[in-house]
Amino acid sequence: MTTQAETAPNSSLNAVKWVLAIAILIAATVGNRYAPELLPQLSAWVRIVALVIMALVALGITLTTIQGQAFLKLLKEAQVEARRVVWPTKDETMQTTLIVFVVVLVMSLVLWGVDSLFGWMISAVIG
Structure with missing residues (x-):
């Protein structure tokens, strides 16, 4: 018997997070494609930094989803197992x-x- 109350996963919020993360990645891709034509004064370094920031934001959003939390749990368990290995x-x-x-x-x-x-x-x- 667990002492923690189990909460039903909010699937609509989870879906919104996934759509938002995918939309950010699509916006980053489209923006990177059309930025040289729309803003020729924009340097490549600014585009790279913007892409990295948008990718990190999308990653952060996906890590707050149910699947993202499960992935983080998997990474923590894998780290524990890697420490147990006799190298x-x-x-x-x-x-x-x-x-x-x-x-x-x-x-x-x-x-x-x-x-x-x-x-x-x-x-x-x-x-």
């Missing part, structure tokens, strides 16, 4: 890297040999 030591990493390098080298030599053999056989048949 390999430097020696283990180097050994594994060297093994992969040697296997790739050996396989490339085998493939080169097979390719040369097939090339020689086809040359012998064709003449």
Whole structure:
């Protein structure tokens, strides 16, 4: 039994937030496309800053939606799990890297040999 009261998600507010975020992204895209024609004195840096700000505002709005909150929860849980992982030591990493390098080298030599053999056989048949 939980002690927190469960509230029904406000789907209409959630939909409004999504529409607003998408509208901001569309406005940023259209504005960036037509800004040089409408305002030729506007520099590229101003357009870039405006795009970044609008994208961050849209991201902020989407993070307040139900799906955005679930995504933030997922990120927090993933961070906790990443701390629990036992990462390999430097020696283990180097050994594994060297093994992969040697296997790739050996396989490339085998493939080169097979390719040369097939090339020689086809040359012998064709003449």
